[in-house]
Amino acid sequence: MRERPPYLRTADVLRQRIKEQEWSPGDRLPSRTQLAQECEATEAVVRRAQELLIAQGVLVGRGGSGTYVAEPRERVCLLRSPERERTEGSPFYAGTVELGKHGSWDSRSDPLIPAPADIAERLGIQAGAYCVRTSYVFLADGKPVQLSISWEPYEITSGTLVVLPEAGPHAGRGVVGRMAEIGVTVVRAVERPEPGHANAGEANLLGIQRGALVTRIQRTYFSNDGRAVETADIVVPTSLCEIVYEVPVT
Known part of the structure; x- marks a missing residue:
């Protein structure tokens, strides 16, 4: 078995010391020089370990001040299932x-x-074809926990009461419910998750560190005739949310 990289071992040590309450939320960590001596590592290794823990929401970096233990925030469980x-x-x-x-x-x-080329490909329409783009910040008890940018082909909803997802009598019903109102039956959704890091704009909206894990x-979403009726890019911060997929077995 390959030995774990030094920065991961150092991150484990720092995480354990926080777990054992050697440092409490809001406490400033010792200098990298001191931590390097205590962890028998180089300052570069300590810096990389701290960057990892900042990305995971365990630590918070404050420019010109140092690195601090982050205040804990309860993680929200986001269940993704056919029933939901x-x-x-x-x-x-x-x-x-x-x-x-x-x-x-x-x-x-x-x-x-106008749909960018990648969005047009996902929706099966020509690049530049008109879409309705909706940007969301989702909140739980008033705190942001998820971002999303949704694209719907304008030709599907044009002239209907559901052309704007969050306006009109069917606002807030979700893609499936809104499409049903105009005779479009949504039968399946395809999701492609992958790990990433929050950019500056995403971090600002979510109240997390830039570079934090997401x-x-x-x-x-696809209708019963195989047509894509909506596509979205969803950003879920790892430190704030746990994603659970429920797969039906028949």
Whole structure:
């Protein structure tokens, strides 16, 4: 078995010392020079270990001040399942209710946005074809826990009451419910999760450190005739959320 890299071993040591309450939330860690001596590592190894723990939400770096133990935040469980998708209304709202939390979101829709090439490919439309783009910040008990940018082909919803996802009589019902109102039956969703790091804009919206670990989910909804009716890029911060997939067995 290969030996773990030094920075991972050092990160384990620092994490354990925090777990044993040698340092409490809000405490400033000793200097890298001191930690390097205590951990029998180089300052470069300590720096990389701290960067990893900052990305995981264990530590917080403050420019010109030092590195501190992060204040703990309860992780929200985001269950993704066929049953959740069949709920009337937003799957996110239904999930937060089950957790005893209040789910809400801020959104902004921009109609008639030309689809970039990658979005057009996911939706099966021509690049530059008009879409309705909606940006979301999802909150649990008023705290941001998830971001999403959604794209819907304008030709599907144009002239209907559901053309804007968060406006009109069917606002907030989710893709499945809204599409049903115009006779489009959504039958499946394809999700492609992959690990990543928060950029500056995402970190600012989520209240996390730039470079913190996130899961990026590329999700696309399909109707019963095989047409893609919506695609979204979802950003879930690892330190704030746990993603659980429920797979039915028949």
